[in-house]
Amino acid sequence: MIDIKKLLKWFGSKTKLLNTLTSKMPDAYNAFYEPFVGSGAFIFNQMPRYGYINDLNTALVNVYRQLKDDPENLINKLLDLDSFVCDGDRYYKLRRKYNQKLKANNYDVETAALLLYLNKHCFSGLYRVNKKGEFNAAWNHRIKPDPLDTENLKAIGKYLSDNDITIANEDFERFADKAKPGDFVYFDSPYVPETKTANFVGYTSAGFSLEDQERLAELFQRLTERKVFCMLSNSDTDITRSLYTNYRIDKVYVSRNIGGISNKNIGYEIIVRNY
Numbered sequence: 162m163i164d165i166k167k168l169l170k171w172f173g174s175k176t177k178l179l180n181t182l183t184s185k186m187p188d189a190y191n192a193f194y195e196p197f198v199g200s201g202a203f204i205f206n207q208m209p210r211y212g213y214i215n216d217l218n219t220a221l222v223n224v225y226r227q228l229k230d231d232p233e234n235l236i237n238k239l240l241d242l243d244s245f246v247c248d249g250d251r252y253y254k255l256r257r258k259y260n261q262k263l264k265a266n267n268y269d270v271e272t273a274a275l276l277l278y279l280n281k282h283c284f285s286g287l288y289r290v291n292k293k294g295e296f297n298a299a300w301n302h303r304i305k306p307d308p309l310d311t312e313n314l315k316a317i318g319k320y321l322s323d324n325d326i327t328i329a330n331e332d333f334e335r336f337a338d339k340a341k342p343g344d345f346v347y348f349d350s351p352y353v354p355e356t357k358t359a360n361f362v363g364y365t366s367a368g369f370s371l372e373d374q375e376r377l378a379e380l381f382q383r384l385t386e387r388k389v390f391c392m393l394s395n396s397d398t399d400i401t402r403s404l405y406t407n408y409r410i411d412k413v414y415v416s417r418n419i420g421g422i423s424n425k426n427i428g429y430e431i432i433v434r435n436y
């Protein structure tokens with residue numbers, strides 16, 4: 162079995178925190194839960210045999226489901242799309258097609274292939290939707306981007322189908338509230354903004370508000386009372402710290418980038434644990 166990497170470029174992907182997160186896991190647990198799975202960097206690093214993953218972004222969840230059910234079909238569709246040079250005309254034409262499919266709630270294998278294709282060819286690998294739910298990232302102006310990592314896609318599909326992994330598409334609270342004593346939940350929500358301008362929540366049309374952060378903290382408390390192991394990462398801000406005063410907090414150093422573009426945005430984050 163090859164090492165599995167994250168599914169795609171995704172804002173907030175945890176690739177750079179994997180060793181730190183692993184060192185802070187509980188020694189043993191029952192089921193693994195990831196309510197904000199995004200690109201899956203953490204679950205594919207841990208590879209639990211029994212787990213539940215979730216994201217509110219339906220198009221992203223569709224990619225995981227298609228990969229689990231029929232990876233060959235998705236990979237072939239993607240290779241077909243990628244067999245032509247991607248210039249601006251082609252990128253925006255396929256972006257329009259993708260948005261029409263989202264509007265029609267048409268989550269099929271072609272929609273999944275288009276998402277992966279557009280992610281590869283969009284600026285900075287930033288999957289971003291507007292309030293209407295339309296994907297609006299610009300073309301990355303690269304006529305010759307990196308080749309597709311089809312082996313990784315196959316490995317993700319095999320991992321998801323060979324193990325007992327349930328894939329959900331709902332709000333985090335409803336999803337994670339199902340965890341039972343002894344289960345482990347890793348929360349990696351959209352972050353509390355560090356500044357008024359550094360506030361990326363455009364993963365879904367709903368965004369992620371301060372009320373959502375408060376709901377998350379209340380859920381963390383409920384799960385703690387239920388003896389569920391919980392770990393959470395977020396920005397190191399006064400707001401975040403005030404939401405988790407009763408828990409163990411580690412400050413960790415992270416260099417952040419998206420799509421390998423920038424290393425300038427270097428900062429600290431926190432990891433909160435109830436064990």
Ligand SMILES: C[S@@+](CC[C@H](N)C(=O)[O-])C[C@H]1O[C@@H](n2cnc3c(N)ncnc32)[C@H](O)[C@@H]1O
Nearest residue numbers: 173174175197199200202217332333349351364
């Ligand atoms: C910081 S990213 C997670 C990144 C992930 N750990 C990774 O390695 O790629 C936050 C994720 O939360 C999802 N999300 C936003 N609001 C949500 C909600 N209310 N319930 C569940 N997922 C949500 C977004 O679609 C996004 O994928």
